Every structure is written in C-alpha cells, then in structure tokens.
Amino acid sequence: MLYLELFLTFFKIGLFTIGGGYAMLPLIQADVQAKGWMTAEELVNFIAVSESTPGPFAVNVSTYVGAELAGLPGAFCATLGVVLPSFLIILLVARFYAAFRSSAIVSGAMGGLRPAVIGMIGAAVVSVGQTVFLPEGLAAVTAYPLVCSLAIFALMAVLTHKKLHPIVIILLSALLGIVTGYLQPA
Structure with missing residues (x-):
C-alpha cells in the first residue's frame, strides 16, 4: 500500500507543479510532512543531497524519499510518479502545440503561471531557509551557528x-561547513 501511496503522492506533485523541481518543493514538503514520512530537517538533508547529485532535482528528491521510506521499490514508485x-x-503538448501556440488563452495562462511559479519557489526558499538557519526556532538559536550559516x-x-x-x-561550502563545525565552541 505504501508503494501506491508513494506513486500517487508524487504523481500528484508532478501533475500540479509547473516550473520544475524548485517549484515542487512546497508540495513535496507539505505532503511528506503531512503524511509523517519525515521531518523538515530530514527533508532539508534530502534536498541538499539532491542538489549535489547529478540529475533532475525533483527526480532526485522523489527517489531519495521513496528509498528512505520503502527501499528500492519505493524509490521506483516515487520516481515513476x-x-x-x-x-x-x-x-500532448508536442502533439497539439502548433495548433495552440498563438492562442490568447494559452498565452494568458502561461503569463499567469510564471509569477505563480516564482512565488512557489520563493516560498520554498523561505521554508528551507528557516530550517537551515533556524532549525530549533528563533528562541533556541545561538549566535555561532547562525552567524556561520549566514556567512557561508x-x-x-x-x-x-x-x-x-x-x-x-x-x-567550498561543504569544506567551510566542516571547518566551522570543528571550530564551534563547546
């Protein structure tokens, strides 16, 4: 059942996201956390790994989440989804593009989708940024890790x-993270 749920969850994310992997982040975050599959911090780690491995970002994230939850079959289901x-x-677009490329409706829809995609990417940046810079919330932040993260x-x-x-x-950022981690006051 988890395999089907992974497939359907990521199918929905793939179906309703315009603008690529970064625009998918809010949907991935909402679904993965709402289902209790992983915490915000775990997801940020998967995002970091997905960013630094070859291949499309959204495919990498879905593959890692699926693998974490259900091994290789889970990775396959999430990635396919x-x-x-x-x-x-x-x-479909390739089949009908010539007939609709000059349509005012299609042009208007694309004009409306572009700002929405930028807004979704911005929301993902804020959400991931909060997890990176303020992992324990504002009250628990000590100066050293916050200053190091902001400097990097x-x-x-x-x-x-x-x-x-x-x-x-x-x-370079990984190296600086290692160095600041070792230099962190006890």
Whole structure:
C-alpha cells in the first residue's frame, strides 16, 4: 500500500507543479510532512543531497524519499510518479502545440503561471531557509551557528554572482561547513 501511496503522492506533485523541481518543493514538503514520512530537517538533508547529485532535482528528491521510506521499490514508485505526468503532458503538448501556440488563452495562462511559479519557489526558499538557519526556532538559536550559516550563505551568493562554477561552490561550502563545525565552541 505504501508503494501506491508513494506513486500517487508524487504523481500528484508532478501533475500540479509547473516550473520544475524548485517549484515542487512546497508540495513535496507539505505532503511528506503531512503524511509523517519525515521531518523538515530530514527533508532539508534530502534536498541538499539532491542538489549535489547529478540529475533532475525533483527526480532526485522523489527517489531519495521513496528509498528512505520503502527501499528500492519505493524509490521506483516515487520516481515513476513524479516523472510520468511530465512525460504525458509533453507528449500532448508536442502533439497539439502548433495548433495552440498563438492562442490568447494559452498565452494568458502561461503569463499567469510564471509569477505563480516564482512565488512557489520563493516560498520554498523561505521554508528551507528557516530550517537551515533556524532549525530549533528563533528562541533556541545561538549566535555561532547562525552567524556561520549566514556567512557561508553570503559568501556563496557572492561567488555564484561572480560566476564561480557550481561544483566549486558546493565543495567550498561543504569544506567551510566542516571547518566551522570543528571550530564551534563547546
């Protein structure tokens, strides 16, 4: 039954998300936490691993969640669920695109979806950011981890803006995280 639930959950996420993996984050977070499958902190760890492994982000997240919950069959069910809607929609779009590309309705729908996708990505950034920067809530935050996290974040944002290669940024941020972890006051 868990296999079917994984498939249907990720099928719904894949079906109702426009804009790619990052736009899926709010839906993934809501469903995974509502079903009690994992905590926000566990999900953030899966997001970090998904970001740093090859392949599409949403596929990676769904695969890791499925594997964590139900092993290899769970990974397969979750991955198939998240990929199948896109595959079917692309087949339909490719079939009918020429007939509808100049339609005012299609153009208007796309114009309305773009800001919604940006809003969903922004909500995911805020939610993941809270878990990363304030894992125990505002009252439990000590200065050292928060300052270190914000400093690493700011430095990586600057290096990203300077067009440093993402692999270098990932490796450098991991190294800085290790160093700040060892230097943390007891």
